[in-house]
Amino acid sequence: MGSLTDRIEAYIMRLLARSDDGYVEVRRYELADRFECVPSQVTYVLSTRFTPDRGFFVESRRGGGGYIRIVARHPQPRQDGLDTAWKRLGPSLTEAEADGLLQYLERLGLASRRQTTVARQVMRYEAQRLEPPMDGVMRAAMLKGMLVMLSGSAHGSAGRAGAPPRNGAGGRGGDIR
Template identity: 35%
Template sequence: MTNHNMSDLIEEYIKQLLEEEGLVEIRRTDMADQFQCVPSQINYVINTRFTVGQGYHVKSKRGGGGYIRIQKVELNHHGDLLSELEDWIDQKLSVKDSMAILQQLYKYDIITKREANLCLSLLSSDALKLLDKTTEEKTRACMMKRLFERLRYEEKE
């Protein structure tokens, strides 16, 4: 082997599996045994080298039958618009502004009318009524940014 560190080797192995299968489901302890390292090393590699920003969707389930599932995703062709809208959102977002954003997403065929209406329901003041006004607007902004992050990527089929 060449002069690679353990993290590089683990990353290369997972990427090779992804190339062959498209979807990888691993057990952290099994990988740690295979590479003769601690399980936290596997976590480190996954958390730093298989992020949404790098084009991966990671799902994990803890416990005895737990697993880590990694899937390659592709950048959505509306990524620039979504980035602009996300930059426009400050730390707080009003219901009125969230409505306007969802209308833009619908207008550009990024989401369907049904999806826009579902998002409106979730972002409404009624849905967040247990929160004070400032916390409500901060929560709405966070939820909208999370929506943008997810919309930027389409799962590869």
């Protein structure tokens, strides 16, 4: 457990959580050195885990004094993160979009790993039996239901979140800037 990639991801996540600007700068070779791996391993982690899809942006410079800057789109776990979530919620969602939202909720500590996992699975299961236009509506609706529960206190609400997740909509080539 805990592949190299996972450990590096966790490390960067920790740095991000600690910084209050919502971004961190690292040296590729320093990371590689700390984790005793080849530099390109770092590139791999960045391109598969810190994608725009998951709410991150990566910027870098080569040459002397080069660096890699990782910016989190949602820096502070804030209570009004819920509003943001509602705003990101349209009438229909693709699987990737729904996934991004679930990860977002988990990062903010609004939903637990368990909850997001179950939600993801139920969505999959249900989507498979629905015709194309409907699956998106179903995903959006499920998310809405989840948000509704988060928005009110019944007794103790949601569980707390665990560690930062990852998952994948297969980070396509790291591209760009």
